[in-house]
Amino acid sequence: MASFLSDLVRVGFSKVNIIIFGVGTSIATARLLTPDQNGIIATLLVYPSLFMVLGSMGIRQSTTYFVGKEIFSLDRIRNAVTQIWLITSVISMVVCFFLFYFLSKNIPDYTLVFVSISCIPFSLHNTYCSGIFLGKNEIKEFNKINWIPNFITFLATVLLIYFFNLEILGAMLAYLLGHLSIFIALILKRDNLHLKSLSFDAEVIKKMLSLGLVYAIALLIVNLNYKIDVVLLENLSTSYELGIYSKGASIVQYLWQIPLLFSSIIFARSAVSKDGLAFSRKVAQLLRLSLIMVSFVAIVLMLLSKPVILLLFGEAFLDSVPVMQILLPGVVLLTVFKVMNMDLAGKGKPWIAMKSMVVPLLINLGCNFYFIPLYGSKGAALSSLISYSSASLFFLYFYSKETGIPIRDIIRYKKTDFEPFKLILHKIVHKLKR
Template sequence: MPLASVVKDLASVASSKGAMIVFGLGKAMIIARYLGPELNGVITALLVYPTLFMTFGALGVRKSSAFLIGSGQFGEEDVKAGVLQAWLVSTLFSVVSIFILIYYLSNGSHQPLIIFLAIAPVPFSLLNTYLSGIYLGNNQIAEYNKVEWVPTFILFLATVVLVVFAGLSLKGALIAELLAPFLMSVLLISRMRVQKYLSLRINRQLLGSLFSLGMAFAVSLLVINLNYRVDVIIMDWLSNKFEIGIYSKGSVLSQYLWQIPMLLGTIVFARGARATDRRVFSLKVTQLLRISLLIIGSGCVVLALGARLIIMILFGSEFLPSAEVMLWLMPGVLLLTIFKVLNMDMGGQGKPWFALKSMVPALGLNIVLNILLIPRYGAVGAAFTSTLSYSLGGILFLYQYSSATGISIREIFAYSREDFAFLDPYIKKIKNRLG
């Protein structure tokens, strides 16, 4: 993994993640100020099932297709044809399943139009997810990044137009959620011309590889994402929409901190599928982890010290209780960074089941404590529970990763001058300009 190549990919992904954070925060601010805590809670509760189930409905095809292309097991054209066939099946399955979940499990009486708007983005989001795996498998990081940040930009603009100027409130916010993936799908179809790969001829070996490996990724991702969203589901049953709204805005900033390890993780996964020397690559991943921990740790300190002021500026005084939620989440966010980065190494090796060893116990703890604490403590109880769950998951994964790779925990956290070598060219330029 040449350093210059890593720096180039890092800069590309950094700009993408930066755009996602800016536009995502902009949308969150608009929704908070124009809809208030309760309607924010309604949106969060309504979208939790599409967001969560789409993780499983995607069947891990993005990662499995990236792995199959990156490892050279199948040609790109064959994978594209298989991906489209998988998309048609999974779309039908996902839409029906999500409708059942919202209709029967959501604690609220929603109009048919509202339910339709909540479900309608799913086919397009799935298509975008599937097709982005082609870019990832070819190590086309810049193209992959566009699939990540462009929908966020479209969503922000649509929210401004429909919520701020058109005054459509809840319906406007949901229509914006639909427009973003739909327009991205149009762009991808136009660019990749995937329609020519639609075929009734089934490559059983390819589809078998996509679904067998993809199912493993899907189950793993479902358990991981349940750890992030089960609190909202339980709050929908045991609390109220106001508390959900407060929790959603308290957690949104901490979730943006995770864009840092995800930034690094995108590079790790794409290169992991092609890596030959696994130990050398794993050592490079631990180096990325150490850098991530420094950056995220600093971010956590800043958010903790300025929690109330930050919430007030971004979301308004109605959301001030979200500051306490954010404070309780910080330790867990930092510790789960260990999992966020190191798991990309195992995913890059085609070992999605590995994450379940730590995430299943963490999910069990999350569910039990949420049921016990949410009725009494609401959003704060959910935040405290999340921190305990994240911490358990991160620590368990650390020990399991160390055992699997043969890299000691001491070695994983041992900082060295080499960790910051990527800064040398920039430091040299500054010195030359000053000197």
């Protein structure tokens, strides 16, 4: 537990910085740009973000698994991952461009598209590298640099929009610089991907892709549940409604940083865990603790939603208040998936997420087609609420079935659940007395 708490503190520092600078960037774009411009930015980010998931081919997760289990040597894995990265970067950028060309209707300048898709190779590189860090259980090293993109993006956003008046282009260049910064940091630390041999290691690549593709498909389905509303809002509504939705969603989705505080640790430790059932029970305990913390923050945000939106984004985004309020219960429920999926992914079982998300994705699509024309951004939020709620129930059922832990044991609180809090409090009191 002491080792876990040590990792938790390190991850906590990273996650707090991610939240602060992420919210700071959202505030800057809201204060310096109009809701319509924010809607265009959301459009420019949606396809690259999906291809940063699909293009990754699940290599981060399969790398963590193979490195953690020591199935292949680290040099063989690194070389194979580098070759995969070069190929997937090119393919992802080309396909993403054509998606913008054929599906997007509100892009004012294709220079913005080129800047947007230029983020993909840097993002994929950083994602692949993180799999090596997690596989070696180097939580400390991983979190030393994990927050850098959000920090650079925030600074560049303020600089390029406020001082250079680059508006949407400035926001997109800031996003690119954020991804480029951690790419440079990894090169300086010599933890970047690099080729040691031009010959393809067919054995490693085949096994990584066979597992990675399952991760990629699972992650794509999961992320479509988060992003499909943005795609459909752009096509079924206006840039204004999309801008309003993106700001309301941006606040509540940071609640997932609370369970994600644990997720990197869970994933890395699950990959090397010898007693799978015992570890799954520990993850269930972390879920129960996460639900308490997420629910508490969600209630506060629900009660203070209007002052929060006005304080952060201003009156132009007042319509984001109902969006935020509708999304909050669904975000709380989806904490079930956010925490427990990392356990099964770390055990090389990503198909559980895929099974549990397919039906909610179809529900999400149907609801969006029905509600967006009627209610705009609020309709998209309602669709996400229904989708997130159903996804949580599906995943809880499949997780229970896969691990053999009854649902009542997963969700039932015990006195021992609160021992980590007691231990942290004891350490704080002890230090204050010294």
